[in-house]
Amino acid sequence: MSDRALAAIDGVTRAYGGVPVLDEVSLSVGTGVTAVVGPNGSGKSTLLGVLAGAVEPTEGTVSYPDGAPREGGEKRVGYLPQQVPFRDGFTARETLGFYAALVDGDADAALAAVGLSDAADKRVEALSGGMRRLLGIAQATLGDPAVVVLDEPTSGLDPEMRERAFRAAARAGDDAAVVVSSHDLELVDAHADAVVVLRRGRVAAAGPRERLLDEHEVDDVDGLYRAVASGSADRPTTPDGESDAGGETDDESVHVVGVSDR
Numbered sequence: 204m205s206d207r208a209l210a211a212i213d214g215v216t217r218a219y220g221g222v223p224v225l226d227e228v229s230l231s232v233g234t235g236v237t238a239v240v241g242p243n244g245s246g247k248s249t250l251l252g253v254l255a256g257a258v259e260p261t262e263g264t265v266s267y268p269d270g271a272p273r274e275g276g277e278k279r280v281g282y283l284p285q286q287v288p289f290r291d292g293f294t295a296r297e298t299l300g301f302y303a304a305l306v307d308g309d310a311d312a313a314l315a316a317v318g319l320s321d322a323a324d325k326r327v328e329a330l331s332g333g334m335r336r337l338l339g340i341a342q343a344t345l346g347d348p349a350v351v352v353l354d355e356p357t358s359g360l361d362p363e364m365r366e367r368a369f370r371a372a373a374r375a376g377d378d379a380a381v382v383v384s385s386h387d388l389e390l391v392d393a394h395a396d397a398v399v400v401l402r403r404g405r406v407a408a409a410g411p412r413e414r415l416l417d418e419h420e421v422d423d424v425d426g427l428y429r430a431v432a433s434g435s436a437d438r439p440t441t442p443d444g445e446s447d448a449g450g451e452t453d454d455e456s457v458h459v460v461g462v463s464d465r
């Protein structure tokens with residue numbers, strides 16, 4: 204884990220129909236696993252979409268201090284969206300081979316990294332839901348992008364598959380900034396270096412996991428979540444219907460990974 208920012212968003216607001224679902228969010232991420240947690244509808248997928256370059260902010264900027272996405276043909280951001288759009292009729296290896304050709308990646312190495320070598324010749328429609336998620340993680344990490352964005356990689360998976368998914372994310376985090384949204388607070392506790400807690404589209408808490416637990420005098424991420432985010436599964440109904448997200452970091456720039464805040 205290093206202190207170097209590999210992706211940063213600054214003053215990002217994303218509104219739908221005039222209602223902000225992300226509200227003036229600023230943060231930066233470095234190597235390691237950063238978990239984004241928060242109630243349903245708090246803006247996790249939107250934040251991850253912005254980080255991945257798939258969702259355009261209404262206001263604010265997203266930048267990759269280490270180089271723009273796909274600059275010079277190099278893949279800088281890998282993205283696993285919530286719905287994995289693999290096309291039926293192709294095997295796992297053929298599917299990854301297609302993406303690998305785009306980014307000069309190694310399909311077999313990526314399959315091995317998520318434990319899918321034995322399923323390489325299975326057609327994607329014959330894979331279990333869990334295997335498809337793992338294939339999605341493999342796709343997102345192909346070509347060693349500097350930033351890997353995984354939107355709920357463990358949703359619908361059994362405990363063993365969830366553990367595999369997070370272990371694969373953690374391995375990718377050795378060299379990349381891996382940003383993972385999850386409702387699985389135990390796995391976040393076990394694998395995340397840094398945590399961002401969203402509440403009603405704002406950052407309620409963010410920083411290195413250990414530091415946040417100390418600051419909030421809680422034992423684990425579940426305790427942190429209860430302290431800063433619980434009871435907030437609704438959304439503001441007007442653009443200014445929410446004035447206090449209850450977090451101490453609103454409106455501040457947050458550096459979530461590393462030794463020091465900047």
Ligand SMILES: Nc1ncnc2c1ncn2[C@@H]1O[C@H](COP(=O)(O)OP(=O)(O)OP(=O)(O)O)[C@@H](O)[C@H]1O
Nearest residue numbers: 219224241242243244245246247248249250384438
């Ligand atoms: N394309 C869209 N059009 C309109 N509203 C949207 C759109 N995408 C997201 N929203 C709204 O933005 C809010 C935040 O959604 P988002 O999916 O980012 O939350 P989330 O924290 O990822 O939720 P979950 O945990 O349920 O996946 C929700 O109220 C959602 O209805």
